[in-house]
Amino acid sequence: MAARKKKKLKSWQRRRRKRVKLFFSLLFTVLVIVIAVIFVKSLFPYESVDLSDYVTYTYSGYNTKGSVDATINEELTSTLMQKLIKEHEKALFNFTKCEQEDFNAFYNSLSVTVNAPEDLSNGSKYTYTVGYNKELAKKIKLNVKNSTKEVMVSGLVTATVISYDTLFEGISFSFDGVSPTITAEMSNNTVNPYLSDVEFIIEGEKEHYADGDVIRVKALFDEALCLEKHFVIDRDISECYKDFIVEGESHYVNSASELSSDIIDRAVSAANSAFTSKTANEYGVRVYFEAGIAPVYVNKKSTFEWVNYGPLSAYFKVANPDIAGKNSNNYNDLDIIYSGTLTQADGKSVNVEAVVRFKDIIINNDGTYTYDFSNPTISSCSHYDSRIKKNVITNYEKNWSVEKISLK
Numbered sequence: 001m002a003a004r005k006k007k008k009l010k011s012w013q014r015r016r017r018k019r020v021k022l023f024f025s026l027l028f029t030v031l032v033i034v035i036a037v038i039f040v041k042s043l044f045p046y047e048s049v050d051l052s053d054y055v056t057y058t059y060s061g062y063n064t065k066g067s068v069d070a071t072i073n074e075e076l077t078s079t080l081m082q083k084l085i086k087e088h089e090k091a092l093f094n095f096t097k098c099e100q101e102d103f104n105a106f107y108n109s110l111s112v113t114v115n116a117p118e119d120l121s122n123g124s125k126y127t128y129t130v131g132y133n134k135e136l137a138k139k140i141k142l143n144v145k146n147s148t149k150e151v152m153v154s155g156l157v158t159a160t161v162i163s164y165d166t167l168f169e170g171i172s173f174s175f176d177g178v179s180p181t182i183t184a185e186m187s188n189n190t191v192n193p194y195l196s197d198v199e200f201i202i203e204g205e206k207e208h209y210a211d212g213d214v215i216r217v218k219a220l221f222d223e224a225l226c227l228e229k230h231f232v233i234d235r236d237i238s239e240c241y242k243d244f245i246v247e248g249e250s251h252y253v254n255s256a257s258e259l260s261s262d263i264i265d266r267a268v269s270a271a272n273s274a275f276t277s278k279t280a281n282e283y284g285v286r287v288y289f290e291a292g293i294a295p296v297y298v299n300k301k302s303t304f305e306w307v308n309y310g311p312l313s314a315y316f317k318v319a320n321p322d323i324a325g326k327n328s329n330n331y332n333d334l335d336i337i338y339s340g341t342l343t344q345a346d347g348k349s350v351n352v353e354a355v356v357r358f359k360d361i362i363i364n365n366d367g368t369y370t371y372d373f374s375n376p377t378i379s380s381c382s383h384y385d386s387r388i389k390k391n392v393i394t395n396y397e398k399n400w401s402v403e404k405i406s407l408k
Helices: 011-042 074-090 100-109 134-139 164-168 223-229 261-276 284-290 385-392
Strands: 047-050 055-060 067-072 111-115 125-131 142-146 148-152 160-162 171-176 183-188 199-202 214-220 231-233 241-245 250-252 305-319 332-343 349-359 362-364 378-382 400-405
Touching (some): 047 074, 055 125, 074 100, 171 241, 183 214, 261 332, 261 349, 284 332, 284 349, 284 378, 305 349, 332 385
Parallel strands (some): 047 142
Antiparallel strands (some): 111 125, 125 148, 199 214, 305 400, 332 349, 349 378
């Protein structure tokens, strides 16, 4: 069978065919160009950033004593990482396979190093640099075009100057008790807001104080607190202490010179009644035995009686500070020595010396005295003068000051 002859196209058909070929040729070319552009673009970083813009810096302290703290801005950096992740996800050509761990690792590699003077002032300059893992930056297609910035300081406040007098103006003391057993209570009525966190302590605090003692109060604070509160004291921290003088309202008499003649007369007058009290004859048996005389009893009761008694001498004794008020020791004693005679029912008598003791006489700031002469008793009694001397003077000379007092 003979082959068919190709049908000759008409002119308009040839023109249409040419247009179709041209269209597909152009379409193919465009596709190739688009693919090429996408391919080439995939070879370059997705983002180009200045890492110094991803830093937050804050100032602390005050002008001339400022400091700066610079940290990575977590919000901005997280946004950047999310943007990069999306770029990787939508990329048609991605020759570096990145996992979430890669982005996390880069994020964690970020750090800030500050190069600043020790004490910053408004107008001074410093720099900071962001450190990062360069290999990871390349892998996640991040171009770091800059990571260092110079900053001029501004906004530091001017410190408030606190004077030494202002520092301690809220500190006061109240005193109670008798010197040297005064107790001291410190009050802190500071209302200055800058000083609310300053602690005041008593150096070498004691349980008791004497008139004229010095109590040193020290203000405890450091430069960190000054920087935080924006204040400065007008002297060195080591010199921030103040001395307070203990001022009691009274003290135990510590010298015979502090005893007025009137108070001595009152003591003698009160002591006389000790020889007529129910306990006056308690020493009678011992005294009669000292004299070698047998006591006489009537109806099983002693018959001792004091006659011809009167003050012979007096001594004022003050205990040394290390024993005063301790182990039953008084702070001071006023001993009035009497001479007299003890008689009994058989008419036999014995010469006797006796001691009436008053203790802890107090003199007040107004010159008055506080004492208890209400119940005088005989504290020592003997036929022998030497025993009285021992009980009043000799036994006390080591740890007490002993002064003889003249009686009228």
